[in-house]
Amino acid sequence: MTNSATTNADQPIAASQGYNAETPVPPAMGNSMYRDLKEGRIKEYKKAIGLPTTIDNVIYGQIQHLASALVGPIATIATNKNVLVDFEDDGVFIFGLNVACNFNGKNVWAPGAKIEMSSGMLNDSLVVEANGERIKYTVSKRLLGIPWQKENAKAALAKFS
Numbered sequence: 001m002t003n004s005a006t007t008n009a010d011q012p013i014a015a016s017q018g019y020n021a022e023t024p025v026p027p028a029m030g031n032s033m034y035r036d037l038k039e040g041r042i043k044e045y046k047k048a049i050g051l052p053t054t055i056d057n058v059i060y061g062q063i064q065h066l067a068s069a070l071v072g073p074i075a076t077i078a079t080n081k082n083v084l085v086d087f088e089d090d091g092v093f094i095f096g097l098n099v100a101c102n103f104n105g106k107n108v109w110a111p112g113a114k115i116e117m118s119s120g121m122l123n124d125s126l127v128v129e130a131n132g133e134r135i136k137y138t139v140s141k142r143l144l145g146i147p148w149q150k151e152n153a154k155a156a157l158a159k160f161s
Contacts, residue, residue, distance in 0.1 A: 019049055019050050019051055019088075019093060019109045020049055020050060021049070021093070021107040021108055021109045022105075022107070023045075023048050023049045023050075023105075023107075024048075024105060025045065025103040025104070025105045026041075026044050026045055026048055028041065028102075031100065031102070032100070033100045033101060033102075034100070034101050034102075034145060034146065035100070035102050036097070036101070036102040036103045037060065037084075037101055037102075037143075037145075037146050039055050039148060041103075042055055042058060042084065043055060045095070045103060046086070049093070049107075051086060051088065051093060052088070055148055055152075056148070056151070056152060056155065057086060057087045057088070057152070057156075058084055058085070058086045058087075058148070058152060059084070059085050059087075059126070059139055059149065059152045059153050059156055060082070060083075060084055060085075060101075060139070060140065060143060060146065060149055061082075061083055061084075061085055061126055061137035061138060061139045061140075062081055062082055062083070062137060062138045063081050063083070063135060063136070063137055064125070064136040064137060064138050082096075082097035082098070082099070082101050083095060083096060083097055083137070084097065085126065085128070085137065087115065087156065087159075090111055090112070091109060091110050091111035091112055091113050091130075092109075092110045092113040092115065092128055092130070093107065093108070093109050093110075094107060094108045094109075094110065094128070095107050096108075110128065110130035110131070111130075112130065113128050113129060113130040114128075114129040114130070115127070115128060115129075115160045116129075116160060116161070117139075117156055117157045117159075117160040117161045118157075118161055119157055119161065122140075122141065123138045123139060123140055123141060124138075124139040124141060124153055124156075124157055125137070125138065125139070126138075126139050126156070126160075139153050139156075140153070141153055141154075
């Protein structure tokens with residue numbers, strides 16, 4: 001199943017439908033790894049951006065082939081090896097994460113993106129296609145300390161495979 005909405009290549013990809021990809025990361029206490037992968041932090045940032053504050057449509061992924069993601073309007077995410085992918089009815093919002101897997105503010109809104117997923121032995125594969133670009137992610141089926149990943153990855157696979 002793919003999202004069938006179309007995009008206009010001349011339209012800025014960062015802001016659409018009231019979602020602001022350039023919204024600063026809300027201040028947080030501490031600098032521990034995975035701090036921002038907690039349900040409360042994700043909801044807080046989604047609310048600031050203008051996204052619905054649900055958690056069941058978010059998965060963690062890593063870009064598979066960094067070199068293939070270096071051109072085009074969504075190339076901003078090429079600097080983000082780790083990302084949170086948020087599936088909305090009208091597109092995909094990609095949250096950039098730093099090496100500690102905390103928000104880095106380098107986000108992308110891709111309205112009308114096409115999504116494909118396939119299952120692997122330990123990891124799933126996710127492909128996001130928008131504005132003629134195609135970026136492939138590895139999606140771990142489970143992440144230690146991130147309880148929502150398993151169910152969300154399973155639901156996304158069922159919806160987009």
